[in-house]
Structures are given as C-alpha cells and as structure tokens.
Amino acid sequence: MTKTATEEKGTKPSTKKKHILWIEDDFGLVALYKTMIGTMPGIELEVITLGTIALQRIKEIEAGIAEKPDLVMLDLLLPDGINGDKILETMRQTPSTKDIPVYVLTNYGGEEMENDLIKNLNAEKYMIKTDWNPSKLMPFLREKLGLK
Amino acid sequence: MDIQNILLIITTTINLGWGLLIFFQGKKKKPNLIFSSVVFSVVLWSVSMIGYRSSEKYVLEWCRLLYVAAILIPLAFLYFNFIFPEGKKTNKYLSFSISLPAIVLIILTIFTNLIISDAFRIEDAENKIVFGAWYILYVLYIIGYFSWSFLILISNQKKYTGIIRAQSRYIYIGAASASTVAMTTNLLLPWFNIFVVNWLGQVATFLWVSFTSYAIIRYRLMDIRIVVRKAVIYFLSAGFVFGMFYLVTWMYNTIFGSVFDNGAYLLGLIISPIFVALFAWLNVRIKGFANKYLFFSLYSNQETIAKLTDDLTNSIDLSKIIDSIVNSIKNAMQLDRAGILLIDQAGETIKYKIAKVIGFNENNGISLVQDNFLTKHLGKTQKPLVRDEMQMLEKDSISVEEKQSFSQLADNMKHIEASLCLPMIISNKLIGIIVLGSKVSGDAYTKEDLELLATLSKQAAIAVDNARLYKEVQDFSKTLQQKVDEQTKEIREQKNKVEKALAVEKQAHELEKHANEELKHLDENKTDFMLITQHHLRTPLSVNNGFLDLMLNGTFGKIPAKIKDVILRLSESTQKEIDVVNELLDVSSYQIGKDMIHLDHPIDLEALMNETLKDLTAEAESHGIYLKYEKQGEIPNVPADRMKLKLVLTNVIDNCIKYTAKGGVTVTMEVKNDKLLISVTDTGIGLSDEVIQNLFKQSFHRGEQAKKLFAVGKGLGLFLSGKIVEGHHGRIWAESRGDGKGSGFYIELPVKQEINQSIKIENNINVNNK
Numbered sequence: 001m002t003k004t005a006t007e008e009k010g011t012k013p014s015t016k017k018k019h020i021l022w023i024e025d026d027f028g029l030v031a032l033y034k035t036m037i038g039t040m041p042g043i044e045l046e047v048i049t050l051g052t053i054a055l056q057r058i059k060e061i062e063a064g065i066a067e068k069p070d071l072v073m074l075d076l077l078l079p080d081g082i083n084g085d086k087i088l089e090t091m092r093q094t095p096s097t098k099d100i101p102v103y104v105l106t107n108y109g110g111e112e113m114e115n116d117l118i119k120n121l122n123a124e125k126y127m128i129k130t131d132w133n134p135s136k137l138m139p140f141l142r143e144k145l146g147l148k
Numbered sequence: 149m150d151i152q153n154i155l156l157i158i159t160t161t162i163n164l165g166w167g168l169l170i171f172f173q174g175k176k177k178k179p180n181l182i183f184s185s186v187v188f189s190v191v192l193w194s195v196s197m198i199g200y201r202s203s204e205k206y207v208l209e210w211c212r213l214l215y216v217a218a219i220l221i222p223l224a225f226l227y228f229n230f231i232f233p234e235g236k237k238t239n240k241y242l243s244f245s246i247s248l249p250a251i252v253l254i255i256l257t258i259f260t261n262l263i264i265s266d267a268f269r270i271e272d273a274e275n276k277i278v279f280g281a282w283y284i285l286y287v288l289y290i291i292g293y294f295s296w297s298f299l300i301l302i303s304n305q306k307k308y309t310g311i312i313r314a315q316s317r318y319i320y321i322g323a324a325s326a327s328t329v330a331m332t333t334n335l336l337l338p339w340f341n342i343f344v345v346n347w348l349g350q351v352a353t354f355l356w357v358s359f360t361s362y363a364i365i366r367y368r369l370m371d372i373r374i375v376v377r378k379a380v381i382y383f384l385s386a387g388f389v390f391g392m393f394y395l396v397t398w399m400y401n402t403i404f405g406s407v408f409d410n411g412a413y414l415l416g417l418i419i420s421p422i423f424v425a426l427f428a429w430l431n432v433r434i435k436g437f438a439n440k441y442l443f444f445s446l447y448s449n450q451e452t453i454a455k456l457t458d459d460l461t462n463s464i465d466l467s468k469i470i471d472s473i474v475n476s477i478k479n480a481m482q483l484d485r486a487g488i489l490l491i492d493q494a495g496e497t498i499k500y501k502i503a504k505v506i507g508f509n510e511n512n513g514i515s516l517v518q519d520n521f522l523t524k525h526l527g528k529t530q531k532p533l534v535r536d537e538m539q540m541l542e543k544d545s546i547s548v549e550e551k552q553s554f555s556q557l558a559d560n561m562k563h564i565e566a567s568l569c570l571p572m573i574i575s576n577k578l579i580g581i582i583v584l585g586s587k588v589s590g591d592a593y594t595k596e597d598l599e600l601l602a603t604l605s606k607q608a609a610i611a612v613d614n615a616r617l618y619k620e621v622q623d624f625s626k627t628l629q630q631k632v633d634e635q636t637k638e639i640r641e642q643k644n645k646v647e648k649a650l651a652v653e654k655q656a657h658e659l660e661k662h663a664n665e666e667l668k669h670l671d672e673n674k675t676d677f678m679l680i681t682q683h684h685l686r687t688p689l690s691v692n693n694g695f696l697d698l699m700l701n702g703t704f705g706k707i708p709a710k711i712k713d714v715i716l717r718l719s720e721s722t723q724k725e726i727d728v729v730n731e732l733l734d735v736s737s738y739q740i741g742k743d744m745i746h747l748d749h750p751i752d753l754e755a756l757m758n759e760t761l762k763d764l765t766a767e768a769e770s771h772g773i774y775l776k777y778e779k780q781g782e783i784p785n786v787p788a789d790r791m792k793l794k795l796v797l798t799n800v801i802d803n804c805i806k807y808t809a810k811g812g813v814t815v816t817m818e819v820k821n822d823k824l825l826i827s828v829t830d831t832g833i834g835l836s837d838e839v840i841q842n843l844f845k846q847s848f849h850r851g852e853q854a855k856k857l858f859a860v861g862k863g864l865g866l867f868l869s870g871k872i873v874e875g876h877h878g879r880i881w882a883e884s885r886g887d888g889k890g891s892g893f894y895i896e897l898p899v900k901q902e903i904n905q906s907i908k909i910e911n912n913i914n915v916n917n918k
C-alpha cells in the first residue's frame with residue numbers, strides 16, 4: 001500500500017490533471033463545456049447540475065470524502081432553487097473550500113449580484129457566458145490553472 | 149310828596165320791571181321764579197314804604213305790611229340760595245323749617261303788638277314806630293337769614309369755578325351792600341328811635357339790582373339773555389321821566405303851593421324846553437352808556453369770532469359744527485331764529501337741505517331751499533343778502549326777470565321770517581347758506597353786524613367744508629375697511645382652500661410616495677424579470693455561439709469551405725443577437741430610470757478617447773477604413789462617468805465605422821466656451837433629416853432609410869448614448885450633408901460639473917410616469 005502510495009506520489013504529480021468543478025444546469029452548455037474541456041489536456045472536468053448536489057459535495061470535501069477541486073466554475077441560476085450565490089457562500093464558510101478560486105460564469109447580468117459575489121464572497125471574476133465563447137474561455141482557464 | 153318818595157317810586161319801578169323780566173324770561177326755571185319772588189318781595193317792601201310814608205290814616209297798617217314784606221325778602225333770598233345754581237330740589241323739611249319762623253313772625257307782626265306796637269305820623273319828619281317786646285326776634289330773624297344766605301354765597305366761591313363763582317360773587321356783593329344799608333337804616337336805627345333814614349333801605353336795593361343785573365348781563369345769571377341795552381335805555385328813560393314829573397310837581401308844591409298856580413305855569417314854560425333838552429341829552433348819554441358798557445351783552449366781535457373759531461377748530465363732527473354755528477350766531481346776535489342750509493351733493497340736481505334750524509318753521513324753509521335765484525345770487529355776490537335791502541336791489545335791477553326774482557325772494561324770506569341770508573363760500577363756490585331771522589330787539593342789522601356775520605360765515609364755511617371732507621374720508625375709510633374685511637374674508641377663504649389643497653396635496657404626496665414605492669417595487673420586479681429573461685435568452689445563444697466557436701476553431705476537425713461560410717454567418721448573427729439581448733436589458737433599465745450617471749472626479753478624456761480608439765482600431769482595419777484622432781488644443785479633465793462615457797464613445801465611433809465603406813472616421817476634441825466638443829465624422833452613407841431627428845429619441849420609429857441603416861440593435865446603442873450624455877448635462881446630435889456624403893456625430897459636455905454628484909438621468913421614474 002505504501003509502495004503504491006509512493007508510486008502514485010512519485011509518478012503522478014507531473015501528470016495529475018487539474019480538477020475543475022463546473023456547476024451548470026443547462027445541458028446544451030454542459031455539452032459545450034465538456035466538448036471544450038475535452039480538447040484541453042491536463043484538465044479533469046466534473047459537472048454538477050443541481051445546487052443541492054453542490055452543497056453536498058462541499059460537505060464531502062470538508063469531510064475529506066471528496067476531492068478538493070482546483071477551480072470552480074459557478075453558474076448562478078439553478079433549477080432546484082439552491083443558487084450559485086448560496087453555494088459560494090457555503091464554500092466560503094467551509095474551511096476546506098474557503099480558498100478555492102471560484103469563477104462565476106452566468107448569463108444573469110444583475111450588477112448587485114456581481115458586486116455581492118466579488119466583494120463579499122470573494123469570487124475571482126464575474127463572467128457573462130455570451131461574452132465568453134470557447135476561444136476566449138480556453139486560454140483563460142489554462143492561464144488560471146497554470147497550464148501551458 | 150317828597151324827594152324820598154320820588155326815589156322810592158323810581159326804585160320800585162325799576163325793581164318791578166326787573167322782577168317781571170326775570171319772571172318772564174325764565175318762568176320755567178326754578179331759580180328764576182324764586183329770584184323774581186325775591187324781587188317782588190322787595191317791590192312790596194318799597195310800595196309799603198311809600199304807603200307808610202304817604203298815608204295819613206293807615207300808618208300802622210302800612211307799617212305792619214312794610215314789616216311783613218321785609219320778612220319775605222330774606223326768606224325768599226335764602227330759599228334762592230339753597231337752590232342756586234342747579235335749581236336742585238330742596239328738602240321739604242328744610243323748606244318748612246325755614247318758612248316756619250317767617251310765618252310765625254308774619255302772624256305776630258300782623259295780629260299782635262309784640263313786634264310792631266304802634267306807628268304814628270309826625271309832620272315834617274319820618275313816621276315813628278313803637279316796637280313790641282319781641283322786636284328782637286324780628287331783628288335776629290332778618291340778620292340771621294341774610295347771614296345764612298351770605299355764608300352760602302361765600303362758600304360758592306370755593307365750591308364753584310368760572311361763571312357760577314362770578315355769578316355768586318355779584319349776587320353776594322349786591323345783596324350784601326343793599327341789605328347792610330337796609331338793615332342799618334330800616335331795622336337797627338329805628339330800634340334806637342332813629343327814623344330819619346328809614347326809607348334808605350328801599351332805595352339801596354338799587355345797588356342790588358345793579359350788581360345782579362350786571363351778573364345777568366355779563367355772566368348770564370339764571371340763563372337770562374335780555375336785550376339789556378334796550379331794557380336799560382328803556383328803564384332809565386322811563387325812570388327819568390317819571391322822576392322828573394314828581395320832582396317838578398314837588399317843586400311846584402313847595403314853591404307855589406299848587407301845581408296849578410299861575411307862577412307854576414310860567415315856570416313850566418321855562419322848565420319844558422329845559423326838560424326836552426335835558427331828556428334828549430340824557431337819552432343820548434344813556435344810549436352811549438349802554439352801547440359802551442352793555443354792548444358785550446349782545447356780542448363782542450372778537451369774543452364771538454374767537455369762541456366760534458375755537459368751537460369750530462375743536463370739532464370735525466359736521467352736526468356739532470352746524471349746531472355750534474347756529475347757536476353761536478343766534479345767541480351772540482340775539483336773534484329769534486337761525487339756521488343753516490347745506491348743499492346736497494348726493495343727487496344730480498343741486499339742492500340745499502336744512503342742516504339745522506332754530507325758530508324757523510321747517511316746512512316754510514323748504515321753499516327757500518329750492519329757490520335757485522337765491523343760491524345764484526349768493527354765489528355771484530358772495531355777500532350777505534339782507535331782506536330789508538331787497539327793495540333797493542329790486543329797484544336797481546335792470547331786467548324785469550331779476551326784479552321779479554328779487555320781489556319773489558323778498559316775499560319768500562318774509563314768509564319764513566328770514567331777515568338775512570349769509571352765503572358760505574369755499575373756493576368761490578357756494579356750499580351752504582346761513583339763514584337768520586330778526587334780532588329780538590327788533591333792531592336792523594348794522595354794518596358791524598354784517599361784517600361780523602361775513603367773517604363768521606367764512607369761518608363756518610371752512611369748518612363745514614373740513615368736516616365734510618373729514619366725513620368723506622371717514623366714509624372712505626369705512627368703505628376701505630369694508631373692502632379690507634371682504635378681502636380678509638376672501639384671503640381666509642383662500643387660506644382655507646389652500647389648507648385643504650395642501651392637505652389634499654399631502655395626501656397626494658403620500659399617494660405618490662406610495663405609488664413611487666410601488667413603482668420601485670415594480671421596477672425591481674421588472675429588473676428581475678428582465679434579468680431572468682435576459683438570462684434565458686442568453687443561455688441558448690451562448691450554446692450556439694459556443695459550439696459555432698468550437699467548430700470554427702477546428703475542434704471538430706477541418707470543415708469544408710462551404711460549411712465554414714455558413715458557420716461564420718451563423719456565428720455573426722448569433723453574436724448580433726447576443727448584442728441585442730445585452731442592449732435590451734440596458735435600455736429597459738435606462739427607461740425605468742434605474743441607472744445613474746456617476747460624475748466622478750474629472751477624468752482624462754484624452755486617455756479615455758485613446759483607449760476607446762485602440763479597442764476599435766482592429767474593427768476599422770477589418771473594414772478597410774481609417775480611424776484617426778485629431779487633437780485640437782489642450783483638453784482639460786472633465787467630470788464624467790468614465791465607464792458610461794466610454795460606452796457612448798464606443799457606440800458612436802463603432803456606428804460610424806460600421807456604416808463607412810470607404811474613407812474613414814475622424815475624431816476630434818476641442819474646448820469652446822467651457823464646453824468640450826467631441827466630433828466623430830465619417831465618409832459613410834450619411835443620414836437623412838428624419839433619421840437625424842429620431843436618432844437619439846426614445847421611440848424607435850424607423851423610416852425607410854433607418855431600416856437600411858440600422859441592423860439589429862444599432863438604434864439602441866445610439867439611444868443609450870443620448871441618455872448617458874443627457875446625464876452628463878451634455879448634448880448629442882447628428883448632422884449629415886445628405887445621402888452618401890457622410891455624417892457627423894457631436895457630443896458636447898460641460899467642462900465644469902459639480903463634482904461627486906449623482907445625477908439621475910432625466911428619464912427617471914417620476915418623469916416616466918407622468
């Protein structure tokens with residue numbers, strides 16, 4: 001076990017994929033982002049489509065059950081009513097998820113929301129999806145993840 | 149007949165006349181009645197003395213009557229002093245108690261010998277009286293009652309001032325001097341058997357009459373206004389004639405033994421012319437004396453004018469002034485009647501109405517009022533018109549009409565017993581007539597009278613005019629007050645209205661506030677709705693856009709050229725739709741006034757411009773046109789909302805780039821008159837006037853040209869730009885030289901703005917909802 005562990009430690013750091021947790025409910029967009037990330041080596045994508053599941057994941061991360069993502073892409077309006085702001089708030093209140101960079105990627109353009117998330121909940125950036133097509137988004141993500 | 153009797157007869161006559169005068173002049177007044185009874189007692193006393201001295205058979209009877217009369221004098225006099233000057237009622241018990249001793253004495257005097265025991269005639273000397281044992285009571289009564297009266301009169305000196313004091317003084321001096329003489333000669337001396345001056349008391353009453361008369365004349369004692377001059381002349385003349393008759397008779401008897409002696413006739417021839425001459429001389433003297441010393445009883449020019457002037461200047465009450473004028477003239481001149489007619493300005497025709505008349509029959513007076521000839525004549529001559537002179541005026545008149553008029557006027561005046569008409573003139577205008585009757589004396593108006601009356605009428609006219617003006621002013625101020633009251637009432641009503649309106653307004657304000665809150669709430673809801681809508685619109689667009697993007701960047705492998713063209717078109721149109729969706733929210737939020745322009749600290753516009761141009765250079769290059777910036781002079785920092793202003797610049801320049809196929813876009817900035825002008829000119833297709841007018845307007849009416857011009861969403865960008873510039877207190881407009889000749893967009897911003905202020909752009913909620 002120890003061997004494997006060391007093996008994993010020794011062999012995987014360079015090859016370990018960056019983990020993006022993408023919270024997005026629209027299937028069209030989920031398909032788009034999966035396709036996009038699929039073209040980007042070194043990035044592992046996990047998509048969550050419901051607020052409740054996102055909150056559950058935070059608990060699991062905190063409990064050490066689930067893996068802590070390198071970056072979170074956060075949509076705001078979610079079908080179960082547990083919206084992005086609530087998820088971000090919970091993350092910031094949870095020690096293990098507190099420092100994870102969160103990029104709000106939404107089509108909801110409310111300024112108040114933007115200010116609230118950036119200033120109070122420490123979101124890295126507030127982005128409008130229609131402004132961020134893959135050509136623009138891919139280099140951005142690579143940069144943020146420290147990938148070439 | 150002796151000289152004593154002659155003197156007694158004279159004084160008796162004078163006393164009688166005087167008593168009658170006082171009695172008839174003031175018979176309704178108690179003091180006058182009582183005083184006349186005093187005088188009649190004196191008359192009785194004097195008559196008794198004459199009888200006592202002349203009678204041969206009934207000396208004792210006359211003597212008793214003489215002493216009874218003497219009892220009545222101090223009693224009546226004391227009673228007079230009780231009621232003088234007010235004529236007040238006396239205590240019944242007091243009247244009775246002062247009468248009782250007198251009644252007792254009278255009874256004793258007439259029916260017993262206790263006072264008068266006997267009286268007998270002595271030839272060539274005064275009669276002798278034997279007094280009774282109780283004569284001392286009689287003496288005490290007389291002295292006591294007179295002393296009591298004098299005490300009252302002396303105390304009046306302290307009690308009263310002015311006219312009453314003066315009246316009391318003269319009554320006292322007269323009564324005291326006369327009674328002192330009388331008591332000495334007629335009361336005390338006979339007690340000591342000295343009868344030689346027994347008759348002097350009665351004669352001494354002359355002193356009393358004189359002083360009291362003086363008080364009547366000078367101080368209107370007992371309110372008697374007599375024609376003293378005439379009375380004095382009359383009485384003195386009569387007294388002289390009467391006295392002379394007895395003197396001559398007495399002389400005849402003494403010298404010739406009989407009036408009918410021959411010598412007496414001869415002497416009569418001598419005496420007659422002397423008497424006539426003497427009477428004529430004396431008459432002139434008496435008149436002279438009366439005129440000189442008793443003239444003031446009628447009037448004194450200066451005094452009358454002064455008094456009237458004083459009265460008139462102290463009053464502005466018209467009726468008081470008229471009263472004063474009428475009374476003063478009537479009293480001063482001793483007239484039987486007087487009155488004032490005043491012009492009545494109320495009607496269209498000029499009428500003279502009776503303001504006040506005393507003594508006239510008012511019904512008769514009206515005929516004079518309506519006599520136009522009189523008023524014309526008085527207005528013309530401005531002089532007093534005397535009835536007695538009317539005949540002369542009638543004679544002097546040339547025209548028959550005038551003669552008739554004077555004749556008629558004289559008849560009219562005679563009818564109402566008016567003797568004189570005085571015009572009251574102000575500024576050569578007749579304002580009234582003072583109508584006077586005759587003098588009580590029957591004398592004609594003298595030259596002096598007319599002069600005095602002319603002066604008085606001038607004074608009167610001024611006073612009446614002033615009073616009228618004052619009354620007018622008063623009436624005016626009354627009217628004014630009324631107006632003020634009305635106005636005040638109106639203002640109050642207005643105030644109430646305003647208050648009500650204010651309450652309504654307050655209510656309205658609250659309603660509006662409420663409505664605003666509602667609207668705000670609605671607005672928030674609307675914004676939410678718009679945001680959600682936008683979100684929902686964007687989501688499929690972002691999917692489309694995303695996949696198209698992935699296709700174009702080769703994610704799905706190489707695409708055939710034909711398909712790539714399609715994908716490019718799809719991508720472009722998707723992008724345009726994204727733009728529309730983005731702007732849609734912006735416009736909607738501007739329209740409901742949500743957005744604010746934040747005028748921050750002055751910003752470097754040149755830097756902003758360069759930044760904007762840098763962003764747009766790529767697009768211009770892709771269009772194959774130039775984009776250049778020409779700086780003109782120094783550009784100061786201008787207070788502006790950096791982000792919003794950048795949006796404006798981007799929109800305007802981008803618009804120009806998009807619609808310019810050849811040439812390019814030139815941007816300039818310059819400052820003129822504290823205003824920064826940014827101009828963006830292109831060499832594009834230009835704009836029609838209609839488009840220019842509607843370019844920055846809210847409504848999106850689109851003409852033919854506009855349809856061509858503005859592809860999806862373009863109108864919104866310019867519209868938004870307009871709103872933002874408005875929010876900067878600036879101006880944005882477009883110019884065009886016509887189709888195909890290019891267009892120019894101009895933005896003008898004030899260089900000096902108030903810093904740090906948040907300006908809600910004009911299309912805010914309130915404006916929007918009005």
